[in-house]
Amino acid sequence: MGKFALTLYSLKFNTIIEIGYTEHTSQVIFDFMSIFNVKINNENRTLNLEYKHQYTEEIKKKINSFILNYKVHSPQIQQINKYFKQLKDDEYFFILPPKDFNTKEKLGLETELYELNGYKSYSDAEKIKLKQFDCILNNYEIIGFNLEKNRITPIGTRQKNKRICRFCKKSQPDVSFNNIAHAISEGLGNKKLILNEECDTCNDFFDENIERDFIYYHDLARTAFGIKNKKNNVPKMKGKDFQFFKDMDNNNLTIAIIQNIEKHSQGEPPKNILFKTGNKIQVQNIYKTLSKFALSIIDNKYIKNFDETISWLKNKKEINKLPKIAVLNDYHFFTKVPELTLYLRNNDNKQIPYLVGEFKFTFYMYIFIVPFSSEDNQDFLSENEYKDFLNCFKHVKNINKFRYLDFSNNISKELNFNINFEQRKD
Numbered sequence: 066m067g068k069f070a071l072t073l074y075s076l077k078f079n080t081i082i083e084i085g086y087t088e089h090t091s092q093v094i095f096d097f098m099s100i101f102n103v104k105i106n107n108e109n110r111t112l113n114l115e116y117k118h119q120y121t122e123e124i125k126k127k128i129n130s131f132i133l134n135y136k137v138h139s140p141q142i143q144q145i146n147k148y149f150k151q152l153k154d155d156e157y158f159f160i161l162p163p164k165d166f167n168t169k170e171k172l173g174l175e176t177e178l179y180e181l182n183g184y185k186s187y188s189d190a191e192k193i194k195l196k197q198f199d200c201i202l203n204n205y206e207i208i209g210f211n212l213e214k215n216r217i218t219p220i221g222t223r224q225k226n227k228r229i230c231r232f233c234k235k236s237q238p239d240v241s242f243n244n245i246a247h248a249i250s251e252g253l254g255n256k257k258l259i260l261n262e263e264c265d266t267c268n269d270f271f272d273e274n275i276e277r278d279f280i281y282y283h284d285l286a287r288t289a290f291g292i293k294n295k296k297n298n299v300p301k302m303k304g305k306d307f308q309f310f311k312d313m314d315n316n317n318l319t320i321a322i323i324q325n326i327e328k329h330s331q332g333e334p335p336k337n338i339l340f341k342t343g344n345k346i347q348v349q350n351i352y353k354t355l356s357k358f359a360l361s362i363i364d365n366k367y368i369k370n371f372d373e374t375i376s377w378l379k380n381k382k383e384i385n386k387l388p389k390i391a392v393l394n395d396y397h398f399f400t401k402v403p404e405l406t407l408y409l410r411n412n413d414n415k416q417i418p419y420l421v422g423e424f425k426f427t428f429y430m431y432i433f434i435v436p437f438s439s440e441d442n443q444d445f446l447s448e449n450e451y452k453d454f455l456n457c458f459k460h461v462k463n464i465n466k467f468r469y470l471d472f473s474n475n476i477s478k479e480l481n482f483n484i485n486f487e488q489r490k491d
Contacts, residue, residue: 069094070163071101073148075156076178080148081163085139093135093142100127101160116159117181120152157181167411169202197459204417204457205408210258210362220248220362221261230264231360231368232271232375240264248361250354252280252300253403253426254292260361270379271357278350281342281480285309286427289318290401305341320484340482349475352387353378356435358405359422367409370419373437382437388445388454389469391432391461400425408458415442416453432461 070083086094098104102115118124128149136143152158157178166174179185201207210218222228225242233240246263249255263271284302286292291299291311301310308321322338357378360371368375376382408421419440424431434445434454443450451469455462 069097071103072159072161072163074159074161074174074178075152076175076182077151078148079166082145082148083163084141093138096131096134100124100131103160112162114160114162116161118158118160120149120154120156120158125149168205168207172202197463200417200457200459201408204410204412204414205421206411208363208407208409209405216257217259218257219259219261221365223261228262228264230267231260231262231365232267232379233264235264235266240266244268249358249403249405250276250280251295252276252287252292253283254401255403258362262365263361267379274380275350275353275357275378278346279354281344281346282351283426283429284342285340285482286429290427292401292427302340302342305343307338307340309340338484340484342480342482344480345477346480347475347477348472349384349387352390352433352472355390355422355424355431355433358424359407359420359435362405363407363409363420367420370439371435371437373439374435377437383475384436385473385475386446387436387471387473388434388451390472391467392470393430393432393464393467394428395430395466396428398425398430399428401427410440415440417457418445418454421454421458432458432467 067087068083068085070081072079072081084093084097098112101118104113105111106113128146132142132146159174159178161174221231226237228242229236230240230242242261242264244265246260246265246268247255248258248260280287284300287294287300288302288309288311294300299311302308306322309319311318320338356374360368360374360378373382377384404423404425406423408423410417410419418434419438420435422431422433422435424433436444445451445454461467
């Protein structure tokens with residue numbers, strides 16, 4: 066049996082509609098194409114598409130008539146209407162060839178659909194802002210997940226006996242897949258994005274040796290903004306001379322300080338406090354964790370390009386120098402649910418990195434290069450190489466608040482927070 070397919074592209078969704086046929090039932094394809102005025106060019110055997118369509122009463126009747134005539138032919142045909150019923154009356158939609166559209170093509174299609182459906186088009190100021198993404202759109206696919214959804218989003222096959230761990234390349238019975246592996250640490254508030262392709266051994270290793278340092282590093286934010294941990298509780302920070310916790314009932318933050326305050330006359334609180342957490346971390350593990358998150362959500366077919374990266378993540382490759390990470394602390398980008406966007410290069414332009422990540426958590430934003438890809442021929446350590454990266458990622462370069470920090474240090478050091486207090490006059 067052959068298959069004929071077209072893409073239904075709308076503002077809310079896009080899907081490929083497939084219809085099976087045989088030599089004796091090929092009329093079904095011609096009737097399906099006639100709904101959307103698709104014609105065959107007999108000279109070069111190609112399809113001529115009128116891609117712009119409107120969900121009018123006329124096209125509704127054509128779709129319903131087609132389904133009535135052929136629903137016995139194939140169960141798939143009965144499913145067609147469920148897609149079109151998601152469209153609003155008179156809404157514009159596109160009928161396109163069945164293909165994976167790249168990020169730039171999607172943006173163009175969505176912009177055209179917005180304008181056709183009467184939504185406000187980009188202003189001149191917005192067009193200028195979009196211009197700074199030209200290099201990214203010309204060189205990268207943009208990959209992201211919506212963690213605000215109320216449902217679990219699994220990555221990889223659900224069948225345990227078919228799983229292969231993307232970090233050690235092992236499968237059952239050599240390794241087990243009994244535990245739930247979160248693609249982004251659960252301690253950061255991710256309850257929905259699950260990586261099926263991470264075995265229990267690798268999951269335990271990353272939790273104990275890498276991700277825990279990332280959690281410690283963000284403990285103040287986790288506590289201050291009520292980010293629930295694995296036990297579904299808001300964490301409480303307890304250090305050598307302080308306690309810091311949030312009362313979720315009244316949304317109050319409490320800092321209990323244990324120290325000699327004789328120097329503070331009349332019981333005045335100190336203006337500066339050093340929170341000694343007692344936790345030791347390796348700063349390089351911040352970079353490792355971000356890269357591990359990136360390799361957890363990327364499509365498995367690209368993992369083969371990151372063998373050296375995985376060796377580094379698993380402490381089998383010692384590195385003393387890494388590209389800088391662009392770090393922004395700004396409440397303008399605040400998100401209580403962690404957000405991770407990947408930029409995957411879709412060409413051979415090796416002046417720019419193969420994979421770049423953008424991770425947001427509360428008021429933190431990290432823009433980082435995932436290092437050691439086999440698709441890179443430079444390490445982006447030199448000023449000129451890093452400048453090439455920033456010249457493409459202009460939205461980073463043009464925000465002056467970004468700091469470019471070195472997370473290469475792999476020596477364990479105690480994590481302390483220096484807190485400044487100020488008196489406000491209401």
